[in-house]
Amino acid sequence: MxxxxxxxxxxxxxxxxxxxxxxxxxxxxxxxxxxxxxxxxxxxxxxxxxxxxxxxxxxxxxxxxxxxxxxxxxxxxxxxxxxxxxxxxxxxxxxxxxxxxxxxxxxxxxxxxxxxxxxxxxxxxxxxxxxYIQNPMIRHIRRLIDEGAIGSVNHVRVEMDEDFMADPSAFFYWKSEAASSYGALDDFAVHPLSLLFCLFGHVESVVTDMVKPYAERPLKEGGMRAVENHDVASILLRLGSGLSAVLMANRSAWGRKGRIALQIFGSAGSILFDQERMNEFQLYQATGRPEDQGFRTILAAPHHAPYGRFIPAPGHGLGFNDLKIIECRELMEVIDGRPGHVIGFEDGLRIERAVHAMAQSFRDRRWVEVDGNG
CATH class of the missing domain: 3.40.50.720 (NAD(P)-binding Rossmann-like Domain)
Known part of the structure; x- marks a missing residue:
């Protein structure tokens, strides 16, 4: 290299x-x-x-x-x-x-x-x-799904919530402009869409609802300006495998700081993950005696590559910027002509097509097929 x-x-x-x-x-x-x-x-x-x-x-x-x-x-x-x-x-x-x-x-x-x-x-x-796709916990969840650890996946729910736009007195800025597009959809929902893509493939069809918690916001120079996009979105999805999914995104959720809550339900168990506790996830496997069954916590550790490149001890935890370092390393692989665990412009466009289909669904009040032509 x-x-x-x-x-x-x-x-x-x-x-x-x-x-x-x-x-x-x-x-x-x-x-x-x-x-x-x-x-x-x-x-x-x-x-x-x-x-x-x-x-x-x-x-x-x-x-x-x-x-x-x-x-x-x-x-x-x-x-x-x-x-x-x-x-x-x-x-x-x-x-x-x-x-x-x-x-x-x-x-x-x-x-x-x-x-x-x-x-x-x-x-x-x-x-x-x-x-977020670089998190060693997300990579391990993918391996468990592929290995059938929770059987056949039949439903997925993912929520992304933060409160940086929860205060109605916060000043208007560019993220509320129409020029930044659909608000909660492309500013926010693209992240859970990236997780769904890496775990289950692309979106085939959607139906969407969106709301504006605050119709206008104050300007620093005085007066008010109408909010031009939506801070909250709720979407039903069908993924390429036929899997049903629910995605909810809220930029005005008081108390939520960096939540991407992923729930994966299968025929033999479930997996729960929350980005606010990004160094762990919960695994439920419906095996053994019913009275002994329950969720167990999997903590990030050196055997969850590439965690060990950062920390030699389990349970100490990576951070947001560490995921960016992992992403940078994967990019360098791609630049050098080798496969990398990244979302390139080809798949990035398919995520964008899903977002625009969601917006069209909201406008038309109907299910919309996502253009899969890339």
Whole structure:
């Protein structure tokens, strides 16, 4: 595996996560060359210079297009607001760069298709930032399902809840704009969709309901502005295997901080997982005497790869940023021409198609088939 030169666009929440991953991937895994952090781009030169010094980049710029012509940059991390993803990703791919783009792909389906097409034409790695699929617990759940540990799966429920938009007095910001698309669906539901995809395959059909807990929000400069998308969504789904599923997403759920609650029901048991307790899951197996049956807790440990790359002792726990480091390592595999446990632009587009089908279902008040043409 050759050394990679890295460019980063955006240094907000996820931008810092990407920077930490690039900084730490070689130290954690020990089997990849240390990436060179070449250039960081931000909205202005002063902010870019400060962030570059903090995050370890050799240079900085207030113009993201400067990264495109730099021959020292092999891969670009895109961590800007959703509306900027298409232009930046397409330009980077056309410039011959690999791309690591945060979710969702784009506010419009046409832009997402254009991103996928640019990835196909470029031949470069183009990967989405779906880090929850990297959790060693999720990987182990997949193995248990494949091994028949809970029999044949017959129903799945997944909920994603946070409370960062629960306060009705919180100021209006870009996540409530129509330009950021469907709110709870593509800002939020794409994460549980990524888990469903990795565990059970893509979505075939959906029926959706959505609500706005608050019709308007205050502006910092005074006055109010109408909320342009929905903070709560409830969806019934049929997956490609014929499996029935329920997905619920709520950005206004007081008390929930990072909840992705996954319940998997089978003919011989059940599995329960919650991202707020991301280093464990509960397994119920309907074996032995009924009076001895019950859920047991499986704690993350070194035998749940790649947990052992971080910590040699069981039960100590990984964190959110550790999942990003794992994702970075998988991306490096793809860049080097090997299979990686990632969601590329091809499957990312299928997740986007599911989201847009959900939105259409809400508008039309009916079941909608998800376009499976990729």
């Amino acid at each position: 050759r050394e990679l030169g890295v460019g980063l666009i955006g240094t907000g929440y996820m931008g810092k996560c990407h920077a930490l991953a690039w900084n730490n991937v070689a130290s954690v895994f020990g089997d990849v060359p240390r990436p060179r952090l070449v250039t960081l781009a931000e909205v202005n030169a002063d902010l870019a210079a400060r962030r570059a010094a903090e995050l370890g980049f050799a240079s900085s710029t207030g113009e993201w297009r400067d990264l495109l012509a730099n021959p020292d940059i092999d891969v670009i991390s895109i961590t800007t607001p959703n509306a900027f993803h298409p232009e930046m990703a397409i330009a980077a791919l056309q410039a011959g760069k690999h791309v690591w783009c945060e979710k969702p792909m784009a506010p419009t389906l046409a832009d997402a298709i254009a991103m996928r097409d640019a990835a196909r034409a470029s031949g470069k790695a183009a990967v989405m930032g779906y880090n």
